[in-house]
C-alpha cells in the first residue's frame with residue numbers, strides 16, 4: 001500500500017493541531033502516522049503532546065516555507081518513509097504557508113509508494129472575514145487550494161448564525177467546489193471527517209496564479225518595500241543536528257521572490273527559551289495585554305509552556321481575543337513564542353519579565 005500523504009493547513013491558530021490530535025485519537029488510531037510540521041518561528045512548540053502520544057514528529061522550522069519545501073522536503077519525505085514505513089504522513093504546514101506551494105511540493109516529490117491523499121484547510125469561522133481582509137494573500141490561497149474546509153470554533157458562542165453564514169459566503173466565493181464541514185468534529189466523529197477529507201479531489205485551478213503579469217504588477221506597486229528578500233534558509237531539527245543554508249538563489253521553486261510576499265516579509269516571530277517561573281495569573285495578564293491593543297505589534301498568535309511558581313507547568317495558547325491557559329506536562333525547558341507583524345521585541349521581553 002502506498003503511503004498516504006494528508007496535508008492539513010490553516011491560518012495561525014485556526015485549529016490544525018487540535019484537528020490532527022482528534023483524528024489521531026479516533027479515526028487514525030492504530031495506524032502508523034508520521035507528522036511533518038513546519039512551524040513559523042524558531043521555537044517549536046507543538047511537538048510535545050503528539051510525541052507523548054507515540055507519534056513520530058519531524059519538525060521543519062523555517063522562515064521561508066517554499067525554500068525549505070523545495071530544498072529538503074523531498075529528502076525529508078524519503079527519509080521518513082524509509083525509517084518508519086508509516087501508513088500515513090500528515091503534513092502540517094505553517095499557519096502562514098501557502099497550501100498550493102505545499103501541494104505542488106508534495107506532488108513533485110511523491111514517486112513510487114507515496115500518494116497525495118488529501119488537502120484540508122481549517123478555518124476559524126469567527127475570524128474568517130478579518131483574516132481575509134488583513135492577510136488575504138495567505139488566507140485566500142489556503143481556502144482556494146483545499147479539497148475540504150473544516151470550520152473550527154463552531155462550538156463557541158462567537159459562531160453566531162450570521163457569522164457562520166458570512167464566512168460560508170466568503171469561502172464559497174473563493175472555492176465553490178470544496179466540501180465545507182460545518183458540524184463540530186466531536187459531533188461528526190473523526191471517521192466521517194476523515195472519509196470526507198479523503199473523498200475530495202485536490203484542484204489547484206482555483207488558485208490565483210502568482211506569476212501572471214497582473215499579479216506581478218500588483219505586487220510591485222503595493223508590496224515592494226525596496227528591501228532585498230531575506231530568506232532565513234532553513235533550520236532543521238532532528239536528532240540534534242541542524243544546518244543552515246541560503247536557499248534563496250537556487251531554491252528553484254519557481255517563485256520570483258521579489259514579486260510576491262513571503263510569509264517572513266509580512267510576519268515575524270519572537271521566541272525565547274526561559275527558566276523563569278510564572279504564575280498562571282502573570283501569563284493570563286500578559287496574554288490579555290497582547291490582545292488589548294497594538295502596543296506590542298499586531299499579535300496573531302502566542303503559545304508556549306513555562307514552569308509555574310508552584311512547580312507545575314503552564315501551557316498557553318492565544319489568538320486575537322481568545323486566550324487559553326492550562327496545566328500541562330513538564331517540558332525540558334520553558335518556551336515562549338509570539339507571532340504577528342511589526343512585533344516590538346523589547347516590549348515583549350518586558351511583558352514576559354525577561
Ligand SMILES: Nc1nc2c(ncn2[C@@H]2O[C@H](COP(=O)(O)OP(=O)(O)OP(=O)(O)O)[C@@H](O)[C@H]2O)c(=O)[nH]1
Nearest residue numbers: 012013014015016017018095152153154301317324
Ligand atoms: N473552542 C474551540 N477552540 C479551538 C478549536 N480549534 C482550536 N481551538 C483552540 O485554538 C487554539 C489554537 O489551536 P491549535 O490547534 O493549536 O491551532 P493551530 O492551527 O495548530 O495553530 P498554529 O500553531 O498557530 O499553527 C487552542 O487553544 C485550541 O484549543 C475549536 O474548534 N473550538
